[in-house]
Amino acid sequence: MFETIHYEDTLNINKAKLYIDCRSPSEFNHSSIPHAINIPVLLDDEREIVGTLYKNGKLEQAKIVGVTAISKRLPDIFTKIIELKTNYDELYFFCSRGGYRSSALVNMLLGVGVKCHKISGGYKSYRKYVNEHLENLISNVKLITLYGYTGTGKTSILNELQNMGYNVLNLEKYANHRGSLLGSIGKSEPFSQKKFESLLFEDLKKSENSYAFAEGESKRIGNIILPASLYTKLRASTKILINSDMDFRINEIKTQYLVDFENDKELIEKTVKKLEKYISESRINMYMDFLKNNNFNDLIQDLCENYYDRNYKLPKENFTKIYNNNNSIEIAKQIAKDFEEYFA
Structure with a gap:
């Protein structure tokens, strides 16, 4: 037996x-x-x-x-x-x-x-x-949360901080979705709620009773619903604001979203068309022309200025630190230095 x-x-x-x-x-x-x-x-x-x-x-x-x-x-x-x-x-x-x-x-x-x-x-x-212990782990972690408009390099900074040995809760990675309208472009199928919670659980265990870096998210990442306690903790966390100029943002979005454009082109077109309920038909047609002509820079800039930035709500609270990012590796190093005492 x-x-x-x-x-x-x-x-x-x-x-x-x-x-x-x-x-x-x-x-x-x-x-x-x-x-x-x-x-x-x-x-x-x-x-x-x-x-x-x-x-x-x-x-x-x-x-x-x-x-x-x-x-x-x-x-x-x-x-x-x-x-x-x-x-x-x-x-x-x-x-x-x-x-x-x-x-x-x-x-x-x-x-x-x-x-x-x-x-x-x-x-x-x-x-x-997992269900019996998840809430306790969430309550015991202390968060430093990165906020900023789409393309400012928040995910790249988190990845670098993790490479440097810091605890990171990469919520978009657990969901296999970037949290925005185009968040599934360049990704395989989004993960299930159960898989998200399991991956979150694993990294929370590493961060128990200590600080971890995270990215500010809404209550949903694609089809994933954040635990209410985690969303509350994000909103109450120590907050960092990441700013970047438009050229940096365009390049970052192209790097993150358009790695394999030819295979993803049809999906990008379908996803952009979902914006019809939010923006004018003439702008959708303009986006389709941009895609047809591989004019990604103008497409990304217009999406940032007329969709993403208008719909992204920054927290009203004061930020502990504000960084202007034109090099995510260097910004990650600066953040690590500025918050060194949190991890002492």
Whole structure:
């Protein structure tokens, strides 16, 4: 009989460990334990077939289909796990609720002498742990928040601060969205709410009872809703204002948004057309002409002046520091120097 372990107990084990998600690829991509890898017992199409059979009461047939599906991949799975054991002392397997999928794989591995554990309650128990502790972690972090118009280099500054070893809550990274109308351009699919919360949770643990840098956000980043307590904490934080001239902003936006224009052109056009409810038809047509002629500079400048800046509401409170950014690396160094005592 295999041993089960609660997720929270794995956190106290100071050995090289790896979480292995036995769910289907689509379940894994939607959300998982951060840094877990996916070794699916059933692929997406197989899971759908097995699930349909279960729903129709054909339990034995469902088991046969499941066993047949995974048996074809067992040699590859076993080879991969043997390789992983050379780098990790502990392997923790989980599925949705700690049921059939993880149990079947762990039983098989134990049967051939591979030491491993199953997480009790599976991914559902991990989510319960996050939900129970997230609010406490938010309450214990102290934030220094960067504000500024689109393209002033806030994200680049945060990335540099993180490279320098400072705690950073990169909310847009957790959402895989930049928080603006064009925020999904150049990105893969936006992350789910659960994935956002898991990534936030991981970095909050690193920042517990200490300061962290963050970027000022609205209550939503794309489809992601910020926890109310986190939004309140952002608004009450120590605030920094980042300013930049228009040439810098244009270049920053091109660097962030238009990395692969040819592949993203259709998406950019569709996204710009969503502005029809906010700006005139003549301006939309002008934007389409800019795109057709690859005139990004004029497009970005007009978007900044007539859409972004008009709709971006800076906090009314005083800023502790104001920086004029024309070099994000140097500004990050200056911020680190100016706020050194916060991290002493």
